[in-house]
Amino acid sequence: MLSSILAACSWYCFSRAPAWSPAETPAPSPIFDYVLYLGSLVWCVELAYLENRFHLLSGQLDPYLLATAGLFFFLAYRFDNRFVLSLGLSSLAGWFGLTISHWSAHQDAAYRQYALLYCLLVGVVGALLERRGLKPHFFGTYLNIVANVLFWALLSGVFNRQGYGLWLLALLIACGASLAWGLTRRQFAFVAYAAVYGYVGASWMFLRAVTDNTAILSYFVVTGVAMLVALVQIGRRFGRPA
């Protein structure tokens, strides 16, 4: 049943898809994207079923994830589908996470380093593909995922009990870069990332050793208002009038 659904979806997508183009290509019909997405998900279920029944790779899931990521990247670029690209990126992230989950010691630090490596890899590949004109509209998806993974990784370093100074510095640099990118490209999601992740990291640092309720609440009042003022100024200066 799964194989027949997969075959039907594949036949539909490959028979109806327009000729490949490196530029943005509209879907040939409103249901095309749904069929492609269904096929992608059925592929995952079928793979899970095969491994569960026949233990083809004896529980070694890494190759499955890597192959699945590769397949999804191919489908995303062939059929111009950003949701399938997201599946590919998350499968790749899953492969990174699964690979280091085999290691027993210092997992948090290892996860963080591999998250940074993942960001670097995905960010560079996304930028190169955009520069070469291969589906340049995908770059936003690459960048948003990279930014969020990067900020989470840096924040987890800031939350460390020791050796957090470097992580804070990296977080502030990332926030500055995100803010600059958001303002120059008018992509305010990156301004929001910089504001929220930066605020959480900086607040954690400032309040790490503070126990006095008055000081903590005063901090939130002052910094909250300061953030509001700064964001309103940014909105006025860089946003468009209504």
Next chain:
Amino acid sequence: MRLYSASSEETLRARKFLTDWAGEGFLAKAQYQLLEQEAVSDLRTTNIFLRLVLFLFTLISVGAAAALFFVVFLSRPSEQTTGVFLLIFAAVCYAAAEVAVSQARLYRYGIEEGLAVCSVGFLCAGMEAAFFSDSLHSPKEFLVPAAGAVFSLWIWRRFGLWYAFLAAMIFVIFLPGYWTSSHSAQHLIVAAFYATGLAGVAAVRSRHRFDYLEEAYSLVEAFLWLGIYLAINLKLSSLDLPTQWWSGTRATSEFARPFYWATWALIWCLPPIVLLRGIRQKDRFVIAVGAIIAILTFVSNKPYLGWVRHTWDPMLLGILLTGVAFFIRRWLARGPGGIRHGFTAGRLSGKDKHWIDAGSTLFGLLSPRSITPAPQTTSPDVRFGGGHSGGGGASGDF
């Protein structure tokens, strides 16, 4: 009653249409610029991301300021004193929201929304602390959710915030618990409140068929239909829902049999009524709610009848829905010019394109959590599964 003038809101609506049409290529750049100059509004808006962040920081600032006031000026105040000050904070927040709109001309800017939301929260907390902190189960305690509902409705009317209406509907759910212990009566009272609201909205919205309020009333009507359905469907509003569903027990004991079966009949009657109304009104939100409650009826039918659910039930439902979607699409496409009775399966607007970026990012961020498993155990009978999130099913059970 509304804080914004009709002309300002009409202008903003026109600008939204212009942006949408320009994005779709229906307008040339020169046309867009010309029309844009004629649609200048005095209201100050912002994009969704800054709006969310401004809303968040407003909540942080106001919440921290109120807490700081109690810490600095009041040492161990009585509940009544706390309540009185919370009521004062509610008034201050509401006044600040009004000023933010009337003076700074903020429109969906996050700040005035945060202040309005804080005022509702402070009002309810203040009333509870000031008037009902000493008495257990006071019969007048229903005034707290009642005040929350009325104030939320006021904010919806005054500021036009759709989620304030949703908050009012949620407050209404708590009302009947103060009046009766009968679960049947509670369901009926909530449904009656929503039905009254629906009648009022249906009467009013006919006057706003093509103006800037049409979308707001459409959304509210959709919420009310959904609310009525959820109040009537005893299987969805029951607390031990998962247990009932998977064990197949009927749990009719807390409801009288005639009431139980009357609600079963009603959950089958409502979807066609809602769909018919949505189609006649050409109302996208109401049609969507009609489709949602039709699916919910299919999903909750077996638990209602006490039949055992099977693992293949969702598959059959999926096949049915896919078939219906295919049939409707093809039927519409075969009409003259791909249109039948004013409906088309073709895409008319590119509005949804803007959500693809956000959706794909969100999906990409959520998926790794479900496909990256915890460190692998050496258990030999680890069962393989998941697979719903694009990772080859690396976690969970199949």
